[in-house]
Amino acid sequence: xxxxxxxxxxxxxxxxxxxxxxxxxxxxxxxxxxxxxxxxxxxxxxxxxxxxxxxxxxxxxxxxxxxxxxxxxxxxxxxxxxxxxxxxxxxxxxxxxxxxxxxxxxxxxxxxxxxxxxxxxxxxxxxxxxxxxxxxxxxxxxxxxxxxxxxxxxxxxxxxxxxxxxxxxxxxxxxxxxxxxxxxxxxxxxxxxxxxxxxxxxxxxxxxxxxxxxxxxxxxxxxxxxxxxxxxxxxxxxxxxxxxxxxxxxxxxxxxxxxxxxxxxxxxxxxxxxxxxxxxxxxxxxxxxxxxxxxxxxxxxxxxxxxxxxxxxxxxxxxxxxxxxxxxxxxxxxxxxxxxxxxxxxxxxxxxxxxxxxxxxxxxxxxxxxxxxxxxxxxxxxxxxxxxxxxxxxxxxxxxxxxxxxxxxxxxxxxxxxxxxxxxxxxxxxxxxxxxxxxxxxxxxxxxxxxxxxxxxxxxxxxxxxxxxxxxxxxxxxxxxxxxxxxxxxxxxxxxxxx
Amino acid sequence: xxxxxxxxxxxxxxxxxxxxxxxxxxxxxxxxxxxxxxxxxxxxxxxxxxxxxxxxxxxxxxxxxxxxxxxxxxxxxxxxxxxxxxxxxxxxxxxxxxxxxxxxxxxxxxxxxxxxxxxxx
Numbered sequence: 323x324x325x326x327x328x329x330x331x332x333x334x335x336x337x338x339x340x341x342x343x344x345x346x347x348x349x350x351x352x353x354x355x356x357x358x359x360x361x362x363x364x365x366x367x368x369x370x371x372x373x374x375x376x377x378x379x380x381x382x383x384x385x386x387x388x389x390x391x392x393x394x395x396x397x398x399x400x401x402x403x404x405x406x407x408x409x410x411x412x413x414x415x416x417x418x419x420x421x422x423x424x425x426x427x428x429x430x431x432x433x434x435x436x437x438x439x440x441x442x443x444x445x446x447x448x449x450x451x452x453x454x455x456x457x458x459x460x461x462x463x464x465x466x467x468x469x470x471x472x473x474x475x476x477x478x479x480x481x482x483x484x485x486x487x488x489x490x491x492x493x494x495x496x497x498x499x500x501x502x503x504x505x506x507x508x509x510x511x512x513x514x515x516x517x518x519x520x521x522x523x524x525x526x527x528x529x530x531x532x533x534x535x536x537x538x539x540x541x542x543x544x545x546x547x548x549x550x551x552x553x554x555x556x557x558x559x560x561x562x563x564x565x566x567x568x569x570x571x572x573x574x575x576x577x578x579x580x581x582x583x584x585x586x587x588x589x590x591x592x593x594x595x596x597x598x599x600x601x602x603x604x605x606x607x608x609x610x611x612x613x614x615x616x617x618x619x620x621x622x623x624x625x626x627x628x629x630x631x632x633x634x635x636x637x638x639x640x641x642x643x644x645x646x647x648x649x650x651x652x653x654x655x656x657x658x659x660x661x662x663x664x665x666x667x668x669x670x671x672x673x674x675x676x677x678x679x680x681x682x683x684x685x686x687x688x689x690x691x692x693x694x695x696x697x698x699x700x701x702x703x704x705x706x707x708x709x710x711x712x713x714x715x716x717x718x719x720x721x722x723x724x725x726x727x728x729x730x731x732x733x734x735x736x737x738x739x740x741x742x743x744x745x746x747x748x749x750x751x752x753x754x755x756x757x758x759x760x761x762x763x764x765x766x767x768x769x770x771x772x773x774x775x776x777x778x779x780x781x782x783x784x785x786x787x788x789x790x791x792x793x794x795x796x797x798x799x800x801x802x803x804x805x806x807x808x809x810x811x812x813x814x815x816x817x818x819x820x821x
Numbered sequence: 822x823x824x825x826x827x828x829x830x831x832x833x834x835x836x837x838x839x840x841x842x843x844x845x846x847x848x849x850x851x852x853x854x855x856x857x858x859x860x861x862x863x864x865x866x867x868x869x870x871x872x873x874x875x876x877x878x879x880x881x882x883x884x885x886x887x888x889x890x891x892x893x894x895x896x897x898x899x900x901x902x903x904x905x906x907x908x909x910x911x912x913x914x915x916x917x918x919x920x921x922x923x924x925x926x927x928x929x930x931x932x933x934x935x936x937x938x939x940x941x942x
Contacts, residue, residue, distance in 0.1 A: 451897055458904045465911060469918075477919040479934035481846060484912055488853055489841070495901060496860040502894070503867025556934050 324380030326371045327393040327446055329364035330403050333357060334410070334439035342432035351418055354431035358407070358414040361438065365400075365407040372400035377805070377815040379448065387816050388509035392448035394816050396809075397802035398648060402445040402575055405655050406568060408784075410438045412777035413564045416663055419773030420560050425471050433470070437463035437564070444572050448816050450498050450508045453576065457494070457540070461487055464569060467561045468553060479553035486539060486549040494536030501529050511816035513584045514809065523587055530585040530592050534577070541573030543633060544602040547626045551610065554625070555618035555675070559666025562618060566625050567659030571651055574632045578647065581636060582806040589639055596637035601731050604630030608738040617665045617675040617750065620742050621658070624701065627735055628654050631716055634728070638719050644803035646715030649795060653700070653708040653788060660697040660781035664690065667774045668750055677746065682755035689775075691751045696782040698743040700789065703736045708788035711796065826866040833859035846916055846926045850909070857905045861898045868894030 337357025344350040371378050372395050379394040381387055395403065413434070421430055440460030447453050465487075469480035502508055504525055505516035520526050535546065542550040550570070554562050577596075585592055607627025614620045632654065635647020665675055671687055672680035684691045700707035703714075713736055720729040788795055805811060833855050840852030868891035876892035878885050920926050923933065 451900070455900065455904070458908065462908060462911060465908075465915070469915065472918075472922070474922050474933040476934075477915070477922050478931045480915055481919050481928075481931060482934070484915060485846075485849060485853070488908060488912065489856070492853075492856050492860050496863050499860065499864035499867045499894075499897075502864070502897075503869075552935055 326368050326378060327380045327395060330361060330368055330407065331439055331443045331446065333361045333364050334435040334442065338432040338435035338439065341435060342429050345429050345432065346427045350426060350431055354435060355414045357435055358411040362407040362411050365403045368395055369400045369404050372397060377811045379815045388507050388512035391452050392509060392816050393446050394448035394812065395446055396805045396812050397798065398578065398806060399445045401652055401798065401802065403442055405652055406438060406441050406445065409564060409567045409655060409659050412659065412781055413560055416563065416774055416777045417560045419770040420558055420666060428470055430470060433463050433466050437467060441568050441572055445575060448510050450501070450510055450513065454495055454498060457491060460569070460572065461491065464565065468557050471558065475556045479556040483549050483553040490536050490539030493532055497529050497532035497536055504529065509816065510579070510583055511813040514813055517584050518587060527588050527591060533580050533585070534592065537573045537576045540570065541577060541629055541633065542570050542626050543629060544599050544606060547603070550626060551619060551622045554622040555616060559662055559669070563659045563662035566621065566662050567655045570625060570629055571655055574629060574651060577633060578636050578806065583809050583812065593637045593639050596633055597728065600630045600634035600637050601728065603627065603633065604731060604735040608735045611742045612738065615677045617668065617677060617746060618662065620746060621661050621665060624739065624742065625658060627739065628658070631713065631732065635716055638723060640719055640723065641803050641807055642715060642722060643719035644806055645799045646712060646719055648802045649715055649799040650712040653712045656781050656784050657697040657700045657709060660778060661701065663774065663778045663781070664694045664697065667778065670770060670774065672750070672755065677749035679756060680750050681753040684751040693778050693782050694751065696785055698746065700785045702739040702743050706789045708785050710789065711792045822870045822872065823866055826862055830859045830862050844928050846928055850912060850916060854909060861901050864901065865894050865898050
């Protein structure tokens with residue numbers, strides 16, 4: 323069974339190597355596209371296996387857990403791998419329109435595929451040190467992608483992004499070292515037992531906080547998010563979109579995994595902190611967005627505010643809340659990547675992302691305007707789009723706990739999100755162009771428009787489908803949440819599997 | 822032995838935090854290098870230290886005899902060193918390229934991606 327788990331990681335790696343060799347030829351980009359399509363197939367196969375068996379695990383090189391490295395997929399991992407592959411494919415198509423040839427010959431597609439491989443690996447690993455390695459694979463690719471193409475802005479953004487992410491990695495790594503020192507194991511399923519039986523629970527809580535800080539920087543939660551708005555508006559739109567969709571979610575995933583599987587000994591303390599962190603993240607993010615007047619900067623701050631909802635789902639720690647968190651994660655990746663795609667196309671048409679310098683898109687590009695409305699309203703939580711159900715689950719979970727304040731903040735942040743989205747709508751789409759010209763779609767070559775439009779339409783349709791037929795997705799999220807809250811299946815599958 | 826290592830880790834961490842608080846990006850990087858070494862030592866020490874007992878399996882045996890050093894942290898540290906080395910090499914190159922383009926290593930003056938002060942109108 324192990325190939326089911328290995329393929330979603332191996333396909334992008336092999337594609338990266340081939341795409342690197344072909345980086346100077348047009349074939350390179352088609353190889354990348356084909357690789358992304360294959361990844362989607364591989365992740366769909368994994369999803370089917372997980373749907374049939376609940377939890378799938380494999381021991382690498384036939385070393386039994388907890389000694390070897392385990393790859394394991396439960397519902398949460400599987401859906402994250404699938405959504406990564408979908409975003410990857412959408413991005414690979416979008417890149418055909420945006421990435422210039424010079425950047426391609428620098429190995430853009432190879433780096434992109436390595437990034438996807440790193441993200442997928444982080445979702446599938448069942449070993450803590452291996453998780454660190456996947457984080458690094460993802461990071462080094464993201465560093466290069468962020469600064470590829472050069473220029474002062476990108477280098478400036480790159481330096482801040484790299485510096486803060488390296489510090490967070492070191493905090494995470496020393497957490498791993500200390501946890502190994504206390505428990506003597508690094509296998510996540512094995513850690514659950516070992517951490518529960520550890521003598522010094524105070525020390526465990528300290529280590530838990532190190533993990534919270536390390537993953538918190540990656541996820542961009544409240545006091546640790548400053549690298550994100552400093553960097554996400556500078557690279558190519560293709561890259562912003564894939565970063566916005568996937569990278570912070572790896573941090574959220576890691577938080578969800580560790581704080582449901584391993585660090586559950588002192589929920590009253592750790593998850594209480596997470597609640598406040600989440601609320602502050604939601605609020606500061608949305609307030610930060612209100613102060614911006616650049617398409618991508620507004621969207622970047624909204625990533626932060628939305629991350630708060632996902633961590634809130636984890637922090638409330640009830641089945642319904644976690645279900646909402648998982649649903650939110652999936653919905654958000656689709657919507658956020660799509661909004662960055664729209665921003666890129668808007669720039670192609672109107673010439674800038676500074677909202678004060680563009681306008682008139684509604685008149686000249688009504689299709690794009692319609693395609694912006696779908697993810698934007700979904701982000702704000704309008705029924706019947708996907709974001710409505712995600713927010714509904716979280717708010718309902720808060721109300722069930724009689725946590726009125728939390729429910730109030732969630733709804734308030736939703737309201738403020740509408741404010742920012744209408745700002746983009748009013749300034750980029752409705753207002754006439756300040757230069758008195760009509761931004762015409764003809765300004766971009768047909769090939770470019772087509773390559774950029776396909777992923778936008780595809781992701782917008784997914785948002786609508788999730789919005790109108792939420793039932794199967796909600797049920798899936800429910801099972802995922804049940805598995806997270808009661809990981810006995812996860813633990814027995816990992817520790818009991820014979821190679 | 823662990824106590825001595827712990828003190829060394831503490832000193833390294835203190836020094837690295839001092840360096841990382843500087844505005845000069847190069848000093849920050851040196852701090853990062855120190856911190857990365859402190860973390861590597863932490864992993865190494867967390868596997869407990871055994872003096873003069875290499876983790877070797879004698880010829881003809883299936884497992885090491887008696888007490889040997891813990892080999893796992895050594896493998897982890899080796900991995901962490903290699904990864905850390907790669908990342909630092911990249912970051913140094915980035916710092917150099919950043920210096921060439923922006924003409925500064927003072928992080929307060931690196932305000933190209935973000936506004937210098939509040940300029941939202």
